[in-house]
Amino acid sequence: MGGLRVQGLGNALFGPIDLAVGGGERVFLSGPSGCGKSLLLRAIADLDPHRGEAWLDDVPRSRLPAPLWRRRVGLLPAESAWWGESVGEHLPATHPPLDDWLSVLGFGPEVLDWPVARLSTGERQRLALLRLLAQSPRALLLDEATANLDPQNCARVEGLIEDYRAAHRTPVLWVSHDPAQRRRLGDRRLSIRDGRLEPEDIDPS
Numbered sequence: 135m136g137g138l139r140v141q142g143l144g145n146a147l148f149g150p151i152d153l154a155v156g157g158g159e160r161v162f163l164s165g166p167s168g169c170g171k172s173l174l175l176r177a178i179a180d181l182d183p184h185r186g187e188a189w190l191d192d193v194p195r196s197r198l199p200a201p202l203w204r205r206r207v208g209l210l211p212a213e214s215a216w217w218g219e220s221v222g223e224h225l226p227a228t229h230p231p232l233d234d235w236l237s238v239l240g241f242g243p244e245v246l247d248w249p250v251a252r253l254s255t256g257e258r259q260r261l262a263l264l265r266l267l268a269q270s271p272r273a274l275l276l277d278e279a280t281a282n283l284d285p286q287n288c289a290r291v292e293g294l295i296e297d298y299r300a301a302h303r304t305p306v307l308w309v310s311h312d313p314a315q316r317r318r319l320g321d322r323r324l325s326i327r328d329g330r331l332e333p334e335d336i337d338p339s
């Protein structure tokens with residue numbers, strides 16, 4: 135069957151949740167603030183204690199060491215952490231499409247020498263996506279990937295995610311507060327209500 139699948143996923147706030155995101159499919163997730171969207175992504179990435187099982191390309195999470203599972207499912211958190219001195223320390227020295235990706239995101243190669251301390255919120259957000267894709271994730275869990283971006287950079291980030299998804303048939307589970315974005319890009323739109331997943335209202339505005 136492939137793709138990303140979770141069964142019986144739950145914690146104190148939500149569940150049990152069953153969900154399947156097919157290869158190349160984009161499922162958007164919304165819901166009121168505090169309903170558990172970020173925690174759901176973190177549970178799928180196995181970052182917090184939870185019940186239930188998950189599969190990626192039919193491989194169960196329980197069969198993989200946690201660091202390998204986390205690398206494969208590729209969570210982009212709403213706020214990325216940066217450490218060390220320079221941006222380049224966060225990216226592999228050689229990774230074929232890296233220069234292309236930098237340029238798609240509006241950066242020149244000199245960004246690799248920038249100190250992490252000088253990055254703006256939006257620069258961090260774009261570079262966090264680059265750092266994530268450089269790990270070759272097989273699924274993408276995106277937590278408000280474009281929340282802090284102006285329209286031009288929002289389009290750049292959407293474009294890169296789309297290119298990656300199409301090239302690798304990557305299942306994408308994307309938390310977004312932007313109804314227009316969800317309608318434009320979502321193959322399916324779901325919402326968390328009372329701890330359960332349900333189809334998003336037809337007109338969320």
Ligand SMILES: Nc1ncnc2c1ncn2[C@@H]1O[C@H](COP(=O)(O)OP(=O)(O)OP(=O)(O)O)[C@@H](O)[C@H]1O
Nearest residue numbers: 147165166167168169170171172173174212309311
């Ligand atoms: N580590 C934690 N321990 C206990 N409670 C937490 C923890 N992290 C988040 N929460 C709580 O769980 C609830 C869901 O948090 P979550 O971040 O998943 O919400 P969200 O739906 O993503 O909200 P928003 O749209 O505002 O980002 C919130 O009430 C939050 O305060």
